[in-house]
Every structure is written in structure tokens, then in C-alpha cells.
Amino acid sequence: MIRGTIKMVTRGVNALRQADDVSPEINTTKLAFVSGLRVSPFYRRMGIGLKLVQRLEEWFLRNDAVYSYVQTENDNIASVKLFTEKSGYSKFRTPTFLVNPVFNHRVTVSRRVKIIKLAPSDAESLYRNRFSTTEFFPSDINSILTNKLSLGTYLAVPRGGDNVSGSLPDQTGSWAVISIWNSKDVYRLQVKGASRLKRMLAKSTRVFDGAFPFLKIPSFPNLFKSFAMHFMYGIGGEGPRAAEMVEALCSHAHNLARKSGCAVVAAEVASCEPLRVGIPHWKVLSPEDLWCLKRLRYDDDGVDWTKSPPGLSIFVDPREI
Secondary structure (H helix, E strand, O other): OOOEEEEEEOOOOOOEOOOOOOOOOOEEEEEEEEEEOOOHHHHOOOOOOHHHHHHHHHHHHOOOOOOOEEEEOOOHHHHHHHHHHHHHEEEEEOOOEEEEOOOOOOOOOOOOEEEEEOOOOHHHHHHHHHOOOEEEEEHHHHHHHOOOEEEEEEEEEEEOOOOOOOOOOOOOOEEEEEEEEHHHHHHOOOOOOOOHHHHHHHHHHHHHHHOHHHHHHOOOOOOEEEEOOOOOEEEEOOOOHHHHHHHHHHHHHHHHHHOOOEEEEEEEEEEOOOHHHHHOOOOHHHEEEEEEEEEOOOOOOOHHHHHHHOOOOOOHHHOOO
8 A cells, every 4th residue: 555645845945956056936846745655564575565656656747746755764774775775766854753752740831931822824924934945845834724633823932022923023033833733633653562661660650740740750651552642843933042932832732732632742853953952852752764855857947856955944744744
């Protein structure tokens, strides 16, 4: 089984013309996404996965896609070999999937920060004005923000400043924004293969956290049975306190996930994302990802996106998680 989707995205400000190194005026392209590749264990090592990828790429070409990309984990050797060695994909970006557990207790949100929930129209305006040149930014951002799985877009600004709604008139001030996606209603996850000792240690942290919530002991959620997740996307901000704003938004997202019964909150960011320091996460739960990209045909403006250097940020589409 294999699935594929096609959409218009931004190639980022680092995508240059091959001939004269001049950035194109309109930096969007038609991008296809490969997902859901599954082959029964009884039929592996028979070339079925490669044939599925090839047939899907034929469909991409019939629908005028210019590039195709796939997301996988860095240590998934079989998947990496299939796409890079057999299917002609290039190792393109190495984002990190940051996972933070949801504790039994609420997390305190900084009183120095004011959090505002934006209307979908205001959120769309903000994203298009400030993120339209970010790599992988989708042209149909409005469809994401108005999706029933989108739990809202939240803006953080310093408390005591101007009341900001949608736009940011103060160009010198600090601010940050995140949106939250309800992955809970799409799929469940489970960690398998952990030893009994690790399970017991994880359970002991939950017992102590539940018995003494005022101590705010970091507890390891029960990931060894089916659990749910909220995903934070569209993370961005500016100003000297932007990382602090992001941290406050992540605390708010944690509390929303706790109320919804989720075990973790997660985000995926570029390897050199400057706001990464403001996103709480446990390294043991946060794998390194690999995005591979393939050029299916020549774009009209002569740009070869596969050769562009990485930018500071990427936009991660929650529909593709």
C-alpha cells in the first residue's frame, strides 16, 4: 500500500536560478508527497516497494507535479536505501521531531506573556504575511487552519504591550505563534519493545507525580499502550524574547493536551531553527528525521530546488504527519 498527495508550496528564499543565481519572483512549485508505504512482511525484499513508488510517481507526473518528497527517520536504513539508492531521491533536509511528555500536573505559563487565540482569518493573514517565503509553506494554508482537526492558532506577546490581533504593527517587538493539530482523532501510537524494568521506572514517575503534584515531578507517560498526541505546527516568531514567547505557547499547548487526555505534545522543526531552544522536549523521545526530495520534471523558471541550501526554518504540514 502507498499513498500520495499533491499541493503547491514555497521553495524558500534559498532556491536560486541555476543560470544566474537570481531568486525567482514567484517561488512556488507543485510538490508531491509520498506516504503510507507498507509492504507485508511476507512479501518484502521482492521489489514491491520500489514498484509502488514508481507507479505513484507516474501518477504524480500525470498531474503535473514538479517534485516529490518523502519523510522518514534517519535510522530507517531500509527506507533510506529504497528512496536514495533505488528511486533517485536526494537527502534534502534533516529536521528533528521534538516530543515532550504530558504530565499529570498543569505546567505554569509565564505571567510575563499574554496569549491570544486568533480567528482563522487573522491566523491566515499572519502566516501569509510572515511565513510565505518559508520553505514548504503550503499555498492552501487556509484549508489547514479551518480544518476540523485544527484546534486553533495562538499568538504570544509581552504582557502589558499593545493588544495584537492578527497583524503585528510593532515591528520591533517580540512575538511568537503556534498552531495546534488534533492528531488524537486521526491515529494512536504505541511504543513497543521496552524492558519490564523501563516500564516499572516509567510507572514510578507517574505514581509520584500523581501523589505529589505540587512537587511538579517530571513524569514519563504510559507510552507502552495506545496513546494520543497533539502536534504543534506553524511555529515562528521574531524579537529578542521570541524563544520565551514560544516556551509560553508550548506550556499552553501542554495544558490543552492534558485536558484532552493526550500523552505527548510534539513539533517538527528544521535542524537550525533558532526558536528550537524554546520548545521543551525529551531527547530520548525525539528522533532525527530525514526528508528526501526528487525532481520529477523541470520547473518553468529553471530552478533546481534539490540543490538549494537549507534555510533556518521549514513549515511542517500537519496533514502529512
